[in-house]
Amino acid sequence: SQTIHQWPATLVQPVGSPLSLECTVEGTSNPNLYWYRQAAGRGLQLLFYSVGIGQISSEVPQNLSASRPQDRQFILSSKKLLLSDSGFYLCAWSPDRDQPQHFGDGTRLSIL
Amino acid sequence: AQSVTQLGSHVSVSEGALVLLRCNYSSSVPPYLFWYVQYPNQGLQLLLKYTTGATLVKGINGFEAEFKKSETSFHLTKPSAHMSDAAEYFCAVSDSNYQLIWGAGTKLIIKP
Numbered sequence: 001s002q003t004i005h006q007w008p009a010t011l012v013q014p015v016g017s018p019l020s021l022e023c024t025v026e027g028t029s030n031p032n033l034y035w036y037r038q039a040a041g042r043g044l045q046l047l048f049y050s051v052g053i054g055q056i057s058s059e060v061p062q063n064l065s066a067s068r069p070q071d072r073q074f075i076l077s078s079k080k081l082l083l084s085d086s087g088f089y090l091c092a093w094s095p096d097r098d099q100p101q102h103f104g105d106g107t108r109l110s111i112l
Numbered sequence: 113a114q115s116v117t118q119l120g121s122h123v124s125v126s127e128g129a130l131v132l133l134r135c136n137y138s139s140s141v142p143p144y145l146f147w148y149v150q151y152p153n154q155g156l157q158l159l160l161k162y163t164t165g166a167t168l169v170k171g172i173n174g175f176e177a178e179f180k181k182s183e184t185s186f187h188l189t190k191p192s193a194h195m196s197d198a199a200e201y202f203c204a205v206s207d208s209n210y211q212l213i214w215g216a217g218t219k220l221i222i223k224p
Binding site: 046 | 146148161202212216217
């Protein structure tokens with residue numbers, strides 16, 4: 001069966017520090033991969049999605065970036081974090097665009 | 113553009129009572145519709161989905177939803193609430209590119 005892993009589960013970072021969040025999927029090949037941010041009391045905001053290695057689409061301009069160095073690995077990065085980057089970050093995958101998305105357990109990021 | 117409206121950021125019901133969570137959408141194409149559940153500090157779990165066919169969709173944990181095209185609605189129901197149903201519920205619709213458009217979520221509170 002397919003599984004998705006996100007780490008770390010929680011992270012506290014100072015303003016201006018770099019960020020790297022990792023997501024991996026097991027048990028499938030060539031998945032569609034997604035990064036979302038969920039701010040407190042709000043819905044999900046799609047940040048990036050990828051349909052294949054090296055193919056990244058950005059939905060919201062910001063100081064975050066994403067990379068897909070391997071088929072089942074999706075990384076969310078920032079060179080300098082802002083206070084507004086705080087939130088709950090969720091990675092998801094789907095077998096194809098018209099299939100339901102399956103979510104990891106999320107990373108709670110706090111910026112001090 | 114597609115949009116999703118979930119009526120009520122918080123819904124409170126007594127244990128054993130009917131659960132009704134409302135979702136209305138706008139879509140220029142035949143929609144795919146989804147309900148997800150999120151427990152505290154966890155990712156989202158798919159409850160049920162509508163793509164085509166029967167308009168009454170049954171999901172996990174005793175939940176079901178009915179697609180009503182004339183009302184552009186996809187309300188989530190459960191005949192008898194259980195304490196373990198306390199969570200946040202998200203409705204989503206896929207757009208013409210199969211990206212998910214999310215509602216803001218409804219927190220379900222179960223009173224003993």
